[in-house]
Amino acid sequence: MNCEDLMNIPKIYSGMKLIAGGSGMYRNIRWIYFADCTQCLSDDFKVSQLIHGGELVIVTNAALTDNDDKMLSMIVEMNQKNIAGLVINVGQISPMLTEYCNDNELPLFELSYDLHLIDLSQIVCKALVEEESNTNSIDQLLAAIIYSSNINDADIKIRAGYLGTNISDKNHIVVLKLNKNNKLQDSYENLQRYIRYEFKNYGLQKMLMLWQIDTGIMLIPSELFSRDLLSNILTRIIDHISSYYGVDAKAGIGSAYEYISELKKSFQEALNSIKISHSESK
Template sequence: MSICCQELFALPSLKSLKLIAGKEGLDRNIRWVYAAEVIEDVTELTQWLHGGELVIITGIGIRNKEAVFIELMEKIHEKNLAGLIVCIGPYIEKIPTSVIELANTFNIPLFTLPWEVPLVEVTQDICTYLIHRERQCNEVEQFLQQILFLEGENSKSLKEQAALIGHDFDQSHRVIVIKLDNFASFIKDNQMKESTVIAFKKEFQQIIENFLKDTYKGFSLFVNDAIIMLVNGEIFDKQMLRTTLSLLQEKIQQGIGLTASIGIGTKYNQLSQYRKSMEEARQALKVSNQKNHKNEIIFYEEMGIFSLLGEVENLKVLKKIHKRMLIPLYEYDKINETHLVETLKRFLENSKNMHATAKQLFIHRNTLKYRLEKIEQLTGYALNNQEDCFHFQLAYYIHDFFKE
């Protein structure tokens, strides 16, 4: 787990740190710090950096050479580094305007630090903070693993662990599961190497972590190509939550170029119920995937009968019901260019009211009567039988469940 540039201002040795440019990039993540006291060759300096490093320079080797400064900023952008801290003193008196403009263009945080601040204290503070955050992240992940996947943990023990990581579970919480759409196909189509896939997943997870820091006090866990989030259920109502998660979907698409679907479980008050919320969120995603929907936000509690259909392991059972009840009508409509499937659906939606159905379909009552008799003849089921009508309605739900 990394930290973002915005958090640098809270470190003791960086009280005199000033942001000169790149304000829009303060959410860029710092994975490590690299102090370059002497710069002889910019390309050589950056060739061993992998992305996410915060670079600190004293100016030795650069002095006030504007061209070298610009080259360095371009390399920072090219290598996707976190940002640049420039020590202002005998070698660099001020940062050229062209470099400031470039930092703003690239959204790269550009800071200044007085020469008198010992770099050893700065690097020590940042590295210690990174290690502390990593340890904290591991503790959180272990805690989430326990409450979501392990059985036999008692609530008292879990609450004690929650207190150790600084979180209060007195309020209700819900689980949100986020999964990238068609991620497996994306990997295959782009022939991505394992190292590239890992880096891609880390970027995805970092977007989620930044989102949690900005909007919730919550936790996240990466499991089987999906992000599982545990968040306070009292912060937003459902509409506000939907709006906020839509913004997250936009950030994901802008950040890694893929859409993401989001399943949301019910909020619960007991730690022992969070696993149930997670299963609900997963079920919502399963149904969305079955219907081939993309970039969707699904609340389990709004799924209605689809939550029940999603629980069916053997999908052939559902397809048999659909085939038995509706396929004869589809085939007849196709051959004869009729509208029996739509007629039956409207008839059931209107609670079998003949007048309302005929009016909605713009047909005569006798025409509707003829169609309904034909439906009974083709299917062998009676529309005055409540159980048969239920099976017809179920077949329509199954149709929507599988519909692309």
């Protein structure tokens, strides 16, 4: 779930308002962190030690928000660890913080008093747990499509429907292969969410994707994505991986097939495309 998904939840949308950092709505939310306790920490304590990345940081303590220098210093340090966004009570957001969030594409939300913190945390945590459960089921479904020797097209489509995604008449298998690199060891979840976000921008609301070590496998409907569009999206994803993580990647696109039972061919074609590309680059 990213910040844009968060604001599509009706109870959240009615109780929170985006103030700044709208260009960073793609940021993925891993969990919630209530930062009011940082007021009690010593001045020499590094607040970044409390952040793992992807937290939606909530600050309601006026002793923090009224101190522009301390507040900004804390958020700058947290943002270096890639927090997802910042939530502050209505009337407590300073112009200095607003400017920083706009400049750094960090979503800044104003929290209404009508949306209680306990309700906000319950809504977000429930959505994150449901998303993880749904993602695991989607992984299993795509694994069945790619690796099972005997599958029933109708059964697969019914299972996909239960998961809230539709498998169209013709589909490609796309493979994204990363060079083995420890830099990404703790970042695969964020990378998957970024990839889903890229395809979601073109109308693919729920994508079947399976991640195995350094290889991402995706099922892409041909009715939504021409081969040229797919190539453009994958180029953008590869550039992002290179610039953001410092890791090289290659992608292969298999042919589109009408029957789900034939998608194993598309998978093998995508792998072969990557092998050929790798050989030519030597």
